[in-house]
Amino acid sequence: MRLKHITAMIHARNMEFFRDRGTFFWNMIFPFFLIFGFAFAFSGDGEEVLTIGTFGDPPAAVTDADQPPAFLDMPGVSYRSYDDGAYAEDQVATHQIDLLIDWTREAYLVNVTSERGALAEQVLRSNGGGMLTRAEISGEPIRYIDWFVPGVIGINMMFSSLFGVGFVIVRYRKNGVLKRLRATPLNSLEFVSAQMVSRLLIVTVTSIIVFAGANIFLNFMMKGSYLLLLLVTVVSIITLISFGLVFAARFRSEEVASGVINVAVWPMLAFSGIFFSLENVPPVMRHISRVFPLTHFLEATRAVMLEGAGFAAISGNLAAMAVMTAVFLLVASLIFRWE
Amino acid sequence: MIEVRGLSKVYGSIAAVDHVDIAVPRGVCLGLLGPNGAGKTTTIEMMEGIREPTEGTILFDGEPLAAHHRDRVGIQFQQTALQEFITVEETIRLFANLYSRNRSFDELVDLCDLQELLDRDNRKLSGGQRQRMLLALALVNDPDLIFLDEPTTGLDPQARRNFWSLIRRIKAEERTIILTTHYMEEAEALCDDIAIMDRGTVIARNAPNALLGEHFQDGVIVRLPTKDTPADAFPPEARLYPGYVDIPTTAVDATVKELLSAGISLDGLSIHRPNLDDLFLELTGTSLRE
Numbered sequence: 001m002r003l004k005h006i007t008a009m010i011h012a013r014n015m016e017f018f019r020d021r022g023t024f025f026w027n028m029i030f031p032f033f034l035i036f037g038f039a040f041a042f043s044g045d046g047e048e049v050l051t052i053g054t055f056g057d058p059p060a061a062v063t064d065a066d067q068p069p070a071f072l073d074m075p076g077v078s079y080r081s082y083d084d085g086a087y088a089e090d091q092v093a094t095h096q097i098d099l100l101i102d103w104t105r106e107a108y109l110v111n112v113t114s115e116r117g118a119l120a121e122q123v124l125r126s127n128g129g130g131m132l133t134r135a136e137i138s139g140e141p142i143r144y145i146d147w148f149v150p151g152v153i154g155i156n157m158m159f160s161s162l163f164g165v166g167f168v169i170v171r172y173r174k175n176g177v178l179k180r181l182r183a184t185p186l187n188s189l190e191f192v193s194a195q196m197v198s199r200l201l202i203v204t205v206t207s208i209i210v211f212a213g214a215n216i217f218l219n220f221m222m223k224g225s226y227l228l229l230l231l232v233t234v235v236s237i238i239t240l241i242s243f244g245l246v247f248a249a250r251f252r253s254e255e256v257a258s259g260v261i262n263v264a265v266w267p268m269l270a271f272s273g274i275f276f277s278l279e280n281v282p283p284v285m286r287h288i289s290r291v292f293p294l295t296h297f298l299e300a301t302r303a304v305m306l307e308g309a310g311f312a313a314i315s316g317n318l319a320a321m322a323v324m325t326a327v328f329l330l331v332a333s334l335i336f337r338w339e
Numbered sequence: 340m341i342e343v344r345g346l347s348k349v350y351g352s353i354a355a356v357d358h359v360d361i362a363v364p365r366g367v368c369l370g371l372l373g374p375n376g377a378g379k380t381t382t383i384e385m386m387e388g389i390r391e392p393t394e395g396t397i398l399f400d401g402e403p404l405a406a407h408h409r410d411r412v413g414i415q416f417q418q419t420a421l422q423e424f425i426t427v428e429e430t431i432r433l434f435a436n437l438y439s440r441n442r443s444f445d446e447l448v449d450l451c452d453l454q455e456l457l458d459r460d461n462r463k464l465s466g467g468q469r470q471r472m473l474l475a476l477a478l479v480n481d482p483d484l485i486f487l488d489e490p491t492t493g494l495d496p497q498a499r500r501n502f503w504s505l506i507r508r509i510k511a512e513e514r515t516i517i518l519t520t521h522y523m524e525e526a527e528a529l530c531d532d533i534a535i536m537d538r539g540t541v542i543a544r545n546a547p548n549a550l551l552g553e554h555f556q557d558g559v560i561v562r563l564p565t566k567d568t569p570a571d572a573f574p575p576e577a578r579l580y581p582g583y584v585d586i587p588t589t590a591v592d593a594t595v596k597e598l599l600s601a602g603i604s605l606d607g608l609s610i611h612r613p614n615l616d617d618l619f620l621e622l623t624g625t626s627l628r629e
Contacts (some may be wrong), residue, residue, distance in 0.1 A: 006437035012422055012429065175420035176419035180476075182416040183389060184437040185406070 001193070005186050009194030010201075013168075016229040017202055027202075029098055031156040031210040038152070039145045039218055050120045051096075054081045055088045056103035071101075071127040077120075090307070092117070093139030095219075099124060107133040113140070128182065149214065150301035151235070151274035153207050154294050158268060160203045161240035162247065162261050165195055169248035170257040173339065182338045192336070197243050204235045223308030229301060236297035239321040242328035243293060249336040268292045273299070296320050340365040340484055340515040341386060341404075346395035355381045357539035358395070363532075367604050368506075368516040368531030370547075372384075372523075372615065376446050378539040380417060386517065387414055393396040399484075413482030415473045417489045421461040426456040427472050431479060438480035450508060451475040452501075467498030474505060485509065487518045491525060503528055523615040535616070537623050547615065554621055555613040558589040563598070564607040571599050580620065587613065588610050 018024055062069060072079075080097060082088035085104065091097045092111050098120035100109040108124060113115040121129075172178040181191060208230075214220075222229075243264070251257040271278075271285060272294035278286050289295045296317040303309035342362040348355045363369045371379045384390040388404050390489055397404040399411075421430055428577060431448075435441045439598070448454055451471045456464065461545050464472060470490055477485055487506070491499040497584060499522075506529055510516065526533055529548050535543040535550075543550055561583040572575045574597055588594040598605065 005437055008433050015429065016422050016424045140383065144583045172420075175417055176416065177420050179389065179420060180414075180416060180419045180421070181437075183387060183409065183412075183416070185439070186437045187406070252355055315519075332472045 005190045006194045010198045013198040031152050034152045035214045038148055042110035048096045050077045053088050053100040055085050058103050069128045071124045071129045083222040093137050095141030107135045109135045112136050113138050149220055150298050154297050164199050164245040165241050165244035166247040166261055170251045170254050174252055178338050199241050222305050229304050232300045235321050239293040239325045242325045245329050245332040249332045268294050342398045344396050347393050349393045354539050365515050366513045368530050369531055370526035370533045371519040373536035377536040379536055387486050411483045413477035413485040415490055417486045426458050434476050434479045442481040447475050458622040467494050484515045489519055542622050551613050555587055558587050559610050560613050561586040562609045569601055
């Protein structure tokens with residue numbers, strides 16, 4: 001590994017990227033479109049039905065009664081039961097549910113900043129909810145866009161990493177750039193490292209700009225550390241680029257490469273939890289989603305941003321991505337060819 | 340400088356290169372000639388270390404060819420794409436950074452006549468400009484050995500002659516050059532030594548003039564359309580090709596008399612000095628450019 005070779009290649013690749021105005025423009029603009037498009041689409045209060053959560057089991061006095069209290073079966077209300085009390089309270093605090101019935105305390109919890117919460121409280125009390133004591137919580141809502149923004153960044157990272165590395169190297173191979181470079185003392189490790197670093201810089205900077213730019217207008221919820229968010233982002237980009245290198249290692253035709261990359265992209269788009277939460281999908285789907293790097297990126301970023309998670313809480317996701325990176329790089333280096 | 344022994348490359352059941360032996364001494368310009376598919380490119384790509392031989396040894400300065408020799412070799416491929424959106428100057432500097440030794444940038448620009456092109460995007464070069472730029476890349480590391488694979492294919496005659504004068508400048512620096520071409524004039528103009536390849540083997544090897552002398556002595560070639568003349572009417576040394584016949588001779592008068600006395604019309608007769616194209620025809624029965 002000679003640093004001079006790598007830096008020369010990184011410089012050339014960066015210039016190629018930044019001067020290719022078309023690619024550059026779409027890389028920057030596309031995620032903004034997505035974010036603002038979704039922010040607009042989900043700006044109204046979509047749900048008309050009230051959602052009430054329950055935690056713990058009702059006391060014997062309630063279950064043994066001839067008739068269960070009316071507030072446990074009200075028309076127009078959907079009920080959701082929770083196993084984790086702290087998580088359930090957080091759901092109330094972030095306006096994900098309108099009210100929580102906590103049987104362990106025989107109390108109900110309402111968010112004083114939520115209008116829907118006040119409505120749910122009225123409905124509850126007029127249906128026999130007075131038997132429960134009142135508890136208050138306050139907190140700003142998580143909008144869909146707060147939840148969705150890591151998804152947009154993730155999509156952009158995925159496309160930019162897979163196509164930006166996979167496609168570019170396949171093109172180099174097809175048109176002979178790779179062959180010409182092979183005739184120089186540059187070795188494959190140096191070449192691949194340069195491509196990785198160049199793409200890592202580009203994707204990281206693009207992601208930061210997209211996040212910061214959209215944040216000016218939408219002011220995303222951020223409970224955790226920006227530094228940790230950056231760490232998660234960088235680790236994820238490295239994983240995705242390594243994944244891209246697997247495709248880049250052998251193919252000679254851009255058509256074949258893009259076809260195969262798409263085969264990998266669509267399941268990730270659908271089942272990594274970009275657009276909808278994986279909480280409600282069948283368990284088998286949830287297990288499969290663990291093999292996608294994006295799933296780990298999204299879990300970790302949402303944990304940091306929406307729940308204020310620290311390093312320990314997301315270390316599992318980081319470790320999973322590190323393992324994936326190692327596997328991808330190993331496979332790519334085993335099957336790499338210049339021509 | 341470089342030597343190959345028993346070099347072979349087999350693809351499936353086809354031997355693209357079949358036990359080739361070539362030694363190129365320092366300072367010599369060797370021309371590797373042959374029609375398309377003769378195995379020229381495969382041979383030099385093995386010598387460049389780009390392609391693994393199926394069999395045989397390659398010695399660079401007496402040592403088995405290894406990756407570190409790339410630092411001392413300059414290569415111009417038949418077709419090379421360059422990174423897009425970067426300029427000629429940036430490309431040259433990029434390649435310069437990949438080698439441990441460099442020729443001075445200004446010298447390189449002068450040598451290859453690139454002064455006017457430095458700020459131009461690689462994509463906007465004409466054929467001749469592009470070849471000059473690729474030559475500069477081949478020379479960027481001040482190489483001892485230079486491979487030029489059909490460097491003037493596709494250039495117009497003017498650009499080709501300009502390119503030849505560049506190569507003469509490099510030759511004057513006593514560098515070793517291996518050049519493939521299927522232009523006979525090019526080989527005659529530039530090469531000290533010639534190896535003619537056909538179907539994966541070297542079928543003739545010598546200095547251009549010596550090679551012609553070997554096969555044609557000091558004679559000329561009398562060429563005549565065959566028309567309806569029966570083949571056995573021509574003198575026995577005549578070589579029949581589709582549509583015409585070549586008669587090598589050292590005594591034109593005698594040959595012409597012989598033809599007249601055999602009752603053969605001299606309409607369309609031409610006489611020329613044998614060149615490498617004739618030699619190739621002589622050796623393989625097919626034209627080099629086919």
